[in-house]
Amino acid sequence: MIPAIQRLRPRSIQARVALAIAVALVVVFVVVQVVFVSFVESRARAEVENALHLQADSIAREVERNGLENAAATARAAQRFIGDARLVVTVQGVDVHWNLPVSQLEASATATRGPVEVLLERPDPDDGLFSDWVFVGLVAAGVVGTGALIWMLAGGVGARLRRSVSALADGAEAVAQGRFDVRAPESDDELGRLSQAFNRMTARLESADVRQREFLADVAHELRTPVTAIEGFAQALEDGTARSPEDRAESAAFIRAEAARLRELVRDLQHLTWLDLDPPVRTEPVDLAGAGREAVARLEVDAQVKGVALLGPEGSLAAISDPAHVETILTNLISNAIAATEAGGTIRLTTRREHGEGGIAVSDTGRGIPPEHLPFIFDRLYRVQPGRDRPSGGSGLGLSIVRRLAALLGGRVSVESEVGAGSTFTLWLPVAPVAAARRERVESGPA
């Protein structure tokens, strides 16, 4: 747009709406005026001219009837009846009567009878309903009234727009400053939809913010416990409280154990942070049963130390996944199962295909999980019992990592548990395409 015109454009929404309505009204008014007035005018003029013609014709008839010498007298007599009109009577081309010319002749008609020709012209009657000044005044009042009405209408629309937009702008400013508890007023128009979307966004940001703060507070708490323990034992070593070689060795062992706990917590935190970035995953055929057997081989020693039987799955089950992530998930689930199972118990891995998913289950005969804890065990840093289950103590992040990894792989983890009887955690993954599935059936033989 031309810069000069651009500068003239009103800035406020109210002024813009008012201008738009006014322009629209003027266009409509002009069009209606042109169409209506020209139609009415042409009809009225036709009627006046018709009437004039009838009058002119009757005057011509009279003049013709009264003869040439009386023509002027007849015309003068007719003049008395037709008042302000201009009357010209011509007989054989010779004007026998005419009166003074009148200004503003609006309509005229001629009639010819033999040698007589009559011209009648009628002026615009300016003694109408209103005088010119009253008319101008009325038009001015109409213009001012219409302008005020437009301004009020535009003001209503503009005020509503301004309220919604200001609320959204204030909200966005608050979000930019890190406050997520703001909400914009909702309505059912287009701006209302924008407000609803804005409110959904701030609600999500708020809950994410709350979760992050809680998580940071929990992490700080988790870190404080081992750090305090390490400080205590180091102090004992330093000030000689732990004097005997046995006490010193015990202190050193505690420090080492707590440091290991810290290392595990930091490692799991790093892992989770990395998973939160949605890292790319490989998608390749993975034999879930084979992966289960490998995991069992890796953790067999831990199970033996605990006096627990650890049994791997048989056969094969092809799924589409990332082998490294499947390994991490199974290691976590089996480690948890070993920690939760008393000596003499059993941990068994089995595979099965169900509803288009491939599942590998880790079932133990351990202590089980109370039902009130089940909805939360996948939450970060959630522990059923705050005690240390594993030799190195659990970070409380293992199952969060498992759930996040399963989701990244396009799968999920389900859990069933009964207190005192044991738990079964099942990793469900998308199964391999038909060809791989057929190969898998052939390899494992008839069911």
Ligand code: ADP
């Ligand atoms: P941690 O790293 O402390 O084990 P997890 O996130 O792996 O934390 O587990 C969350 C909670 O669920 C822990 O309190 C853990 O004891 C409990 N849990 C996990 N697996 C089992 C299981 N197989 N049997 C009983 N409790 C379990």
